Amino acid sequence: MNDVISLSGVVKRFGPVVALDGLDLTVTSGEVHAFLGPNGAGKTTTLRVLLGLLRADEGAMQVLGMDPWHDAAALHRRLAYVPGDVSLWPSLSGGEVIDLIGRLRGGIDPARRDDLISLFDLDPRKKGRSYSKGNRQKVALIAALASDVELYLLDEPTSGLDPIMEAAFRDCVRDLRAEGRTILLSSHILSEAEALSDRVSIIRDGAIVESGTLEELRHLTRTTVVARVERPPSGLVELAGVHDLHSEDGELTAQVESHAMPAFVAALAASGVVSLESHPPTLEDLFLQHYART
Amino acid sequence: MATTAMQRTTADTTSRAGSPWTGTIPLLRFALRRDRILLPAWVVGFAAMVAFSVSATKDLYPTIASRVEAADAINATAALVALYGRVYDPTSLGALSLIKLTAFGAALVSVVFVFLTVRHTRSEEESGRLELLVAGVVGRAAPLGAALVYGFVGSIALGLLTTAGLVAVGLPVSGSVAFGISWMLSGIVFTAIAGVAAQLTVSHRAAIGLGVLAVAIAYVLRAVGDLAEGEPGWLSWLSPIGWSQQIRPFAGDRWWVTAIPIAATVILVPVAFALRSRRDLGSGLIADRLGPATGRLSTVDALTWRLQRGMLVAWLAGVAVMGFVLGSVAENISGLLDSEQMRQYIAILGGEQVLVDAFLAAEVAIFGVVIGGYAVSAMSRLRAEESSDHAELLLSTATRRVRWAVSHFGFALLATALVLAVGGFAVGLGHGASIGDVPGQTVRLTLAALGQLPAVWVMAALVLVIFGWLPRAVPAAWGLLVAFIVLGEFGALWDLPSWVLDLSPFAHSPTLPGQDVAWGSIVGLLAVAAFLTVLGLAGWRRRDLS
Numbered sequence: 001m002n003d004v005i006s007l008s009g010v011v012k013r014f015g016p017v018v019a020l021d022g023l024d025l026t027v028t029s030g031e032v033h034a035f036l037g038p039n040g041a042g043k044t045t046t047l048r049v050l051l052g053l054l055r056a057d058e059g060a061m062q063v064l065g066m067d068p069w070h071d072a073a074a075l076h077r078r079l080a081y082v083p084g085d086v087s088l089w090p091s092l093s094g095g096e097v098i099d100l101i102g103r104l105r106g107g108i109d110p111a112r113r114d115d116l117i118s119l120f121d122l123d124p125r126k127k128g129r130s131y132s133k134g135n136r137q138k139v140a141l142i143a144a145l146a147s148d149v150e151l152y153l154l155d156e157p158t159s160g161l162d163p164i165m166e167a168a169f170r171d172c173v174r175d176l177r178a179e180g181r182t183i184l185l186s187s188h189i190l191s192e193a194e195a196l197s198d199r200v201s202i203i204r205d206g207a208i209v210e211s212g213t214l215e216e217l218r219h220l221t222r223t224t225v226v227a228r229v230e231r232p233p234s235g236l237v238e239l240a241g242v243h244d245l246h247s248e249d250g251e252l253t254a255q256v257e258s259h260a261m262p263a264f265v266a267a268l269a270a271s272g273v274v275s276l277e278s279h280p281p282t283l284e285d286l287f288l289q290h291y292a293r294t
Numbered sequence: 295m296a297t298t299a300m301q302r303t304t305a306d307t308t309s310r311a312g313s314p315w316t317g318t319i320p321l322l323r324f325a326l327r328r329d330r331i332l333l334p335a336w337v338v339g340f341a342a343m344v345a346f347s348v349s350a351t352k353d354l355y356p357t358i359a360s361r362v363e364a365a366d367a368i369n370a371t372a373a374l375v376a377l378y379g380r381v382y383d384p385t386s387l388g389a390l391s392l393i394k395l396t397a398f399g400a401a402l403v404s405v406v407f408v409f410l411t412v413r414h415t416r417s418e419e420e421s422g423r424l425e426l427l428v429a430g431v432v433g434r435a436a437p438l439g440a441a442l443v444y445g446f447v448g449s450i451a452l453g454l455l456t457t458a459g460l461v462a463v464g465l466p467v468s469g470s471v472a473f474g475i476s477w478m479l480s481g482i483v484f485t486a487i488a489g490v491a492a493q494l495t496v497s498h499r500a501a502i503g504l505g506v507l508a509v510a511i512a513y514v515l516r517a518v519g520d521l522a523e524g525e526p527g528w529l530s531w532l533s534p535i536g537w538s539q540q541i542r543p544f545a546g547d548r549w550w551v552t553a554i555p556i557a558a559t560v561i562l563v564p565v566a567f568a569l570r571s572r573r574d575l576g577s578g579l580i581a582d583r584l585g586p587a588t589g590r591l592s593t594v595d596a597l598t599w600r601l602q603r604g605m606l607v608a609w610l611a612g613v614a615v616m617g618f619v620l621g622s623v624a625e626n627i628s629g630l631l632d633s634e635q636m637r638q639y640i641a642i643l644g645g646e647q648v649l650v651d652a653f654l655a656a657e658v659a660i661f662g663v664v665i666g667g668y669a670v671s672a673m674s675r676l677r678a679e680e681s682s683d684h685a686e687l688l689l690s691t692a693t694r695r696v697r698w699a700v701s702h703f704g705f706a707l708l709a710t711a712l713v714l715a716v717g718g719f720a721v722g723l724g725h726g727a728s729i730g731d732v733p734g735q736t737v738r739l740t741l742a743a744l745g746q747l748p749a750v751w752v753m754a755a756l757v758l759v760i761f762g763w764l765p766r767a768v769p770a771a772w773g774l775l776v777a778f779i780v781l782g783e784f785g786a787l788w789d790l791p792s793w794v795l796d797l798s799p800f801a802h803s804p805t806l807p808g809q810d811v812a813w814g815s816i817v818g819l820l821a822v823a824a825f826l827t828v829l830g831l832a833g834w835r836r837r838d839l840s
């Protein structure tokens with residue numbers, strides 16, 4: 001069994017608010033798993049449950065083979081966490097925080113720490129209160145990335161970083177992945193998830209609505225087709241899996257589900273197709289499809 | 295030409311950005327709404343306390359002769375004069391029945407206004423909420439302005455309600471107004487002092503510490519000044535709490551004295567604004583220096599020590615100075631026994647030593663509750679670390695939850711012991727130096743002060759229980775401490791049943807020096823502290839981080 005994280009049927013309530021509503025999530029060893037979802041969907045809550053900072057009301061969970069609530073301290077030796085909203089001690093310098101957190105986690109590699117500090121271009125001598133948001137985030141990131149652990153839980157780690165730092169971050173993640181480490185990355189940034197992740201889970205209202213590799217997810221969504229035809233096509237409307245069909249002056253657009261594609265193309269061919277363009281769904285289409293509330 | 299153009303541009307930008315005062319009124323309204331329960335609770339509580347005290351004493355002294363006797367006894371007892379001040383008109387029912395609330399009450403009022411003012415200035419700034427506001431339509435000076443006006447409005451409300459309460463229980467109107475004004479002015483002056491303190495420090499805890507230190511200094515100054523024979527010494531005139539006393543409500547109602555606190559406020563307020571305009575939002579006056587690039591901190595305890603040590607040093611310095619000053623005046627007590635009859639009376643009771651000991655024991659008891667405040671402040675760190683999300687980062691490492699809580703709790707236990715010991719030692723040093731017995735008195739008073747430790751530990755454990763079960767209610771621990779102080783000072787006067795008085799841990803502390811130690815009570819307090827510790831940790835172990 002090489003599932004690093006497995007949650008099933010996890011429910012977390014805050015008074016009347018149901019933050020997690022029967023959440024199932026599996027992250028396998030060695031993968032970069034992107035965790036996407038709109039604001040308030042429950043991403044941070046999930047990560048806090050995984051860390052044993054919050055106690056789930058219902059459901060079964062295992063992280064690295066342990067129960068996060070009962071074995072929190074032992075588990076935390078083997079993982080590193082970057083909170084979504086990093087808040088540092090005002091009077092401690094960034095370097096002090098990096099070393100403290102690293103040591104409390106069970107040790108820090110000084111050479112790696114120094115490399116990361118120069119990679120992220122951080123001045124470690126500044127005090128917590130004088131860092132900008134992005135720099136606070138770098139402090140937590142460096143503390144996490146410099147630790148030698150099996151699992152990294154990163155909550156929107158790049159939300160305050162500039163594009164150059166974001167690129168540096170991506171390089172780090174690729175390196176970690178090459179070393180066989182597992183990363184769960186919550187994010188709003190689709191290009192980041194698309195560029196980095198092996199698998200994606202989309203959460204909405206406290207439950208996973210979609211989970212799989214990008215290929216699998218694309219398969220589940222509709223392809224946009226734009227075609228020029230000689231004769232008005234017949235029989236397309238009746239086809240199951242064809243949506244938003246518009247036809248005007250010989251130009252035809254439609255959204256086609258992947259299973260309907262063979263029949264759709266055959267019908268087009270019968271109508272004398274002149275040109276045909278099709279766009280595979282981007283992650284953004286996927287995302288919007290699940291985010292949009294109907 | 296170029297200069298004029300530039301000047302014009304600057305002027306334009308300023309006017310477009312609005313005056314530095316823009317937004318004061320909405321901010322004030324926001325503060326009042328935020329404290330719509332807190333502020334009325336304090337104000338009504340204080341006014342009710344005054345009214346209760348008067349109605350309880352009224353029937354005790356029905357005749358002028360009985361009042362004069364009681365007032366003379368107070369004025370002749372140095373311990374009481376140092377704690378409460380003098381009764382300036384022995385025939386006056388108002389002056390006699392409010393003696394405990396004139397200086398002591400003004401000090402409590404002052405502490406509350408320090409809290410409220412810092413709450414609306416430095417705390418807001420530290421949390422970053424102010425940044426959001428200042429970036430909007432709010433001018434630079436507006437948040438401080440709103441906080442000061444808020445404190446002034448609260449003080450005025452307190453003055454009015456207190457006056458009304460006193461009139462309602464049947465005291466003369468003029469004296470009632472004077473008393474209301476004396477409290478009001480304490481509130482106003484310390485609002486201004488806290489406004490200055492909030493500009494000097496970066497953390498709200500340090501600002502509160504500075505403000506409370508100012509109250510303590512004011513209290514001690516007048517304690518020493520009041521001990522002078524006849525008219526109070528010049529030290530009393532340096533103290534805002536002394537000013538409130540010297541208005542002498544119900545004993546002459548000296549209105550001219552009100553000019554002093556008003557003048558002080560008129561000076562302090564511009565100072566606060568000047569300091570504010572000389573620094574950036576979020577910073578203190580002293581610019582941050584760079585820290586080390588690599589850290590030596592490697593354990594939770596080291597972090598706890600790092601976070602708590604500043605406050606500890608401030609408290610140690612504070613109690614050392616206060617203790618020494620109070621210790622030095624203890625021996626002056628014999629000078630106050632002006633009548634031969636009184637001397638004989640004292641001799642029958644056990645001699646001057648008894649009086650001196652009673653005075654010292656009263657100081658030690660005050661240290662106990664004040665350091666109870668330090669226990670609350672040190673323990674509140676736990677909650678502050680949690681709500682600022684520092685705990686989230688820390689507890690995502692291999693640090694165990696309970697280990698982290700115990701780290702701060704253990705610090706609070708040790709630090710309060712140290713502060714008590716140093717306070718007692720300083721009293722002993724002051725007293726010993728004046729009677730020529732430093733070694734004996736320092737040991738005796740250090741031990742006496744440590745007698746307060748079990749009750750202080752109960753206080754710390756109470757905060758742990760609140761933290762474990764109702765984290766959002768941790769600030770209410772301050773209210774609990776005030777309730778204990780009020781019970782100790784006024785409970786007996788109000789004829790409350792003894793089980794209510796016994797609710798306060800401080801009621802079970804030994805009276806040292808001078809009396810025997812009831813070991814049963816000490817063991818009882820320690821057992822309660824141990825039970826509360828287990829209870830608190832059990833709650834913390836099973837709840838969510840929030």
Ligand SMILES: Nc1ncnc2c1ncn2[C@@H]1O[C@H](COP(=O)(O)OP(=O)(O)OP(=O)(O)O)[C@@H](O)[C@H]1O
Binds near residue numbers: 014019042084840
């Ligand atoms: N301590 C809490 N008390 C009450 N409600 C909470 C608490 N923490 C989270 N919630 C609620 O739970 C839901 C999920 O919040 P969560 O922070 O997990 O969302 P998120 O996916 O991380 O959002 P974002 O993208 O904005 O960070 C929200 O409705 C939030 O209001």
Ligand SMILES: [Mg+2]
Binds near residue numbers: 043044045084155
């Ligand atoms: Mg979040």
